[in-house]
Amino acid sequence: MNHPVTEADVEEFRAEVRAWLAENVPAEPLPPWTEREGFDLHRAWEGRLFEGGYAAVDWPAEYGGRDAGLRRSMAFAEEYYRAGAPERINMGGLYLLGPVLMQYGTPEQCARWIPDLLACRTIWCQGFSEPGSGSDLASLRTRAERDGDHFVVNGQKIWTSMGGFADWIFALVRTDPEAGRKRKHDGITFLCIDLRSPGVEVRPLAMVDGTRGFAEVFFTDVRVPVENVVGEIDRGWAVAMSTLGFERGAVFGDHAKFSNDVADLAALVDARDLGEDTHALDELGRVLVQTEVYRANVYRLAARAEAGGELDSTASINKVFWTQMQHDIFDTGIRLLAEDGAAVGDPGSLPDADPATLRAWSQWHHRYWYARAAMIFGGTNEIQRNIISERVLGLPMEPRR
Amino acid sequence: MNHPVTEADVEEFRAEVRAWLAENVPAEPLPPWTEREGFDLHRAWEGRLFEGGYAAVDWPAEYGGRDAGLRRSMAFAEEYYRAGAPERINMGGLYLLGPVLMQYGTPEQCARWIPDLLACRTIWCQGFSEPGSGSDLASLRTRAERDGDHFVVNGQKIWTSMGGFADWIFALVRTDPEAGRKRKHDGITFLCIDLRSPGVEVRPLAMVDGTRGFAEVFFTDVRVPVENVVGEIDRGWAVAMSTLGFERGAVFGDHAKFSNDVADLAALVDARDLGEDTHALDELGRVLVQTEVYRANVYRLAARAEAGGELDSTASINKVFWTQMQHDIFDTGIRLLAEDGAAVGDPGSLPDADPATLRAWSQWHHRYWYARAAMIFGGTNEIQRNIISERVLGLPMEPRR
Amino acid sequence: MTLHDTLDQDRRELVELTDDLLGRHCDLDFLRARIDDGTAHTPGLWSRLAETGLVSALVAEEQGGAGLSPAHLSGVLHSLGRHAVPEPYLETAVLAATVLGALPGPVADTWLPRIAAGDAIVVVRLGELTPLVPYAADADLLLDLADDGAVRAFTADELEVTPVAALDPLRPLARVVLAGAGTEVGDDSAVVARTRTLALAGAACLLAGASQRLLDLTVEYVAVREQFGRPVGSFQAVKHKAADLAVMVDMATAAALSAFDAVDEPDGPRRAAAAKAYAGDAAARANVDALQLHGGIGFTWEYHLHIWLKRAMGLAASYGTTTALRRDLARELLARVAGERRG
């Protein structure tokens, strides 16, 4: 953001993006990425985005981005969602690992990992959560013991997204248990691990709806070169925390996704002939209002970020809001079309719907469960409320035993 | 409950009550008891109830009751509410103090206080809360120091209902501060105090809507005879706790009151021509469902009480439910008639309503605020949730610093 | 308040018997096997229910049953909900048995003994309450109850049954087209109305049981799961959420059981509709809170929470939604009040 971005710059970029998307977005939606076939198609799409120069428009040009700045990046996201383009499958790599490498990585690490990441030749997953440490992330127990110029890793990670298809994992491991006993955030290291290494076992994790978007990863005496450490050994907590703001906050532009979801809901209400039911109107209006409010907030945060302000204090507010809104959108759909609520997605319940609406309906339940999951992952909404009450409102900490 | 009460007994009693009420309930509703004129009229009505033998039908005959047992008492309450009879103003005396005296009082105390209480010649108020001790009742600081055969009382009570019109107060006072420092529930005494004693000052407390249903009571060197202690000196906590179940639980039969409130709400919906608005129907239906559920619970609790079961564990559940329900009823009315929500009660907003509906509307806001207050008084709903989670669900206590 | 406290001695024993049976023969392994092989109803479990006399409870003695009144079964239904039993008990043993018991004739004579013996699955179609018919694909016979009182029976070969992808795989649903002529069973609008009331109240009992299980699983989990060095269930925000849920589940249980007991009271229909509507609310709350309080593990297929999450959602959407029932109740109240006030 060295030169000021004008409204005209944004609109010019928007027009360029829109034209490219109009030409390139697949006419038929891709099959879900949770199965191999769909995943490969999504990966191919990411390659096409990369070739078009749109893999990460907000990234600095030196790393292969477009230096688009915030407002053009938002315009990109808005156009992307409006065009109905495929779901992005490498967000973890692009928005969690990428910024970490740019900030903490060595030039060698950046050169080694970033180009493949950007082109989606390498899929990365996040290895933070463990079965025993969810909200209390720092209580993690996966061990990495030094052996010459390697670490030997033993332990288990869970909730690694795209885990079943990922090539690499960026994980938090405990390298100094002694230090951790005094202060649990100490003695943790941020380590990148090739999932093809001997001793790694990846087990796709079936979810409540039978899909497998996450995985568990088991490490048994996995040897990892020391040069795969990002940042300082034993100081990985700060490295990891620098990613969490992104996970909690919106990736700017996602308001357009939620507006799409509400448009889908409106189409369902229409297909079910509920357009004159005042209750249905109230409920549809309720979630529509939420998306408008959310959009206003995204623009506010963007203005603040452009002015160089920090967003940490608002990331929790934003996360509680959008996860609740997303839940409300999909829950409302289930409740309003509830005569067949026991068979959500069944095309027989919407005999006159157009294909796009039927497609939305067929995915409704899956999206409902993922909306529920969003209230847990990336710091449960309970943790966010602790943060808001203490850091934003200044209320006292709870006593500890 | 020595002999089993049959269905026929209940219906016979119900018919008797109904006939009496039909003949005696004032044709026009009494003015609010929060002003002196209305209070005196309510008091006169209580006298009439007493003469009819209906002041406390559930009380034992030896204390002037009718030994009606649970089911006949419920029938009485149902008929009372259905007849639109005046609000009872001596519930604190009848349902809090009365049972305490029967259980803990000396024969002299019973003879001295119960007859006037029952006839409403004496109005009693409860003196438990203090400005510094609400939820944490046992932290009370009103002192009573022994001086021969008297206690000398200094301190302040708040939220004494009917406080502005009451003759006597039954209060918790600290008689052994030393014991209280070790265990705050110790060293507390249950003491009856004549409000005409020198050194007592009663200040009616104006509420958010300007009415004065509560008072603050200040004690400055008030001399109270030791014989006014109920139960043992320094052991008043247990005496007081024996009353709280009643306050939390329903006085059996109040479900009929809430059904009346919902009927008022239906009349308002009708008067506003919202009978075909599906949103209004949903909202009206929601509170109607709650009252039906509540009635089922009251009957379940009654069956359990008749079988000799204890109700303590359910009193908190019942209280959270009915206070929320009562709030929802009045809040729904305000929201549904909200074009004039800023002038709730204004007859001009319901030009075609019948007199009973207009009367309900004119009182709506007042009742709304009292419904809100019910969620605080008698143990806040937050305290009730602590009790439910620990005593009903068995979840662990929170750590104390 | 436990279910135990809500019931009298007789019914308590029946519930204990049911719980015991289901604990042995309808455990998690059994349910998982049913999901894996895509069959909810199995002759094996159905026979066990029949052998204990639960299936024939409402059938008259002369037709091989125990001749009990429905009120005996409210606790049993609650137990079936708690165990997520994948069988058409409400449909066959309660609704069909009641309809046929009330409409004597050749159809009843043929089918009631079969029901009592556990040899037949009979399901019911109840107008707008069943746009999708539970267990229709397993049915030997379907009773179609029209609002005007006409009751006709259709054997399996007289039906076109199209299964749909039910959210709850342990409670299959199908669209049904009556393809054959069927047989007249009777014509009695009181019987149809009573069956409707039984369906609502019975579904409320099942639903309250499923919600109770969601609450129980959640309380067990948060009491054990530790984060930040203490049980999650010792955090006040978690405790209060559980407490609010407990209020709803307990009240839903009170309303459901009492409504089922009161089917023949004058206000029975209203109480049944209110109980089902509220049970649907409580189930929705149980669904949201149970999953949120479990955290990630609740989303896994491996953990069993989802069995009850889906049961609760499916039942809430069956036999009348909360929204539809509320509207009906509100309309009825409006008519009553308007009548009174306008004289």
Place this chain on the structure above:
Amino acid sequence: MTLHDTLDQDRRELVELTDDLLGRHCDLDFLRARIDDGTAHTPGLWSRLAETGLVSALVAEEQGGAGLSPAHLSGVLHSLGRHAVPEPYLETAVLAATVLGALPGPVADTWLPRIAAGDAIVVVRLGELTPLVPYAADADLLLDLADDGAVRAFTADELEVTPVAALDPLRPLARVVLAGAGTEVGDDSAVVARTRTLALAGAACLLAGASQRLLDLTVEYVAVREQFGRPVGSFQAVKHKAADLAVMVDMATAAALSAFDAVDEPDGPRRAAAAKAYAGDAAARANVDALQLHGGIGFTWEYHLHIWLKRAMGLAASYGTTTALRRDLARELLARVAGERRG
């Protein structure tokens, strides 16, 4: 996120000026005196607002104002809400000034200078949005804006004004009957539509400010009030309730301010309606939670919470209720989506 963070430098300074003025001249004692003597609007406070230039901000320079665009005033309105200012600022300084500024002619020439000088109270009637007109009893002039674009002005002697018992005594309401002929001001449906948008967005800003004050009062109180030997605000259930409220209030503020700034954008009307609808929701939540977290003291007349409780309730019911606005928005969306999908 504070209001401060939401605004740019210019507007921040205007808000600081307003806060400072109101802190000195519209404090609790002042508000209590207004309640006690039954007068909301006073020439004294209005003059002070006028002297600082706040009343004339939108009036053109040649008519004695500053000629600012409305966007400058969003933060000022938020401040007026936080201070529960009992004056028709939105009505006179924003709406009436805008209408008259857009419709030049004799009425504008007469009244705009008076508004700018603080010498006239002018209120607006906006069809269904104002079944009751705020401050009508204090008005020297009323502008009646019809949906078709006709704008007429009525002097006080041409109006029958019947005050009603407004819930919020500091924001008086009245039923108004147009008794005289009035004077034509203009005929421009775009002006009427823009005024409607300004009214919604402006009310949203006032409301967000009132909700912010309820949150602030609550946080201050629970941080200090002790029970069980620790601040009530250290209990997690209290903290989480406050956090949830903070989310709503903060988002309401973001939406309200941005909607007010965007009145002239193509989607301005939608954003204003959404902002007002959400601000109403947030205010309802603030009302419930602020009082519950205060406990008993919040119910007393002596404590000042009720001033903002009533302000929040009154504003939420004014200039379009959440329910009505949601319905309009949903209808508009349905029409849009149906058009797109059906081609």
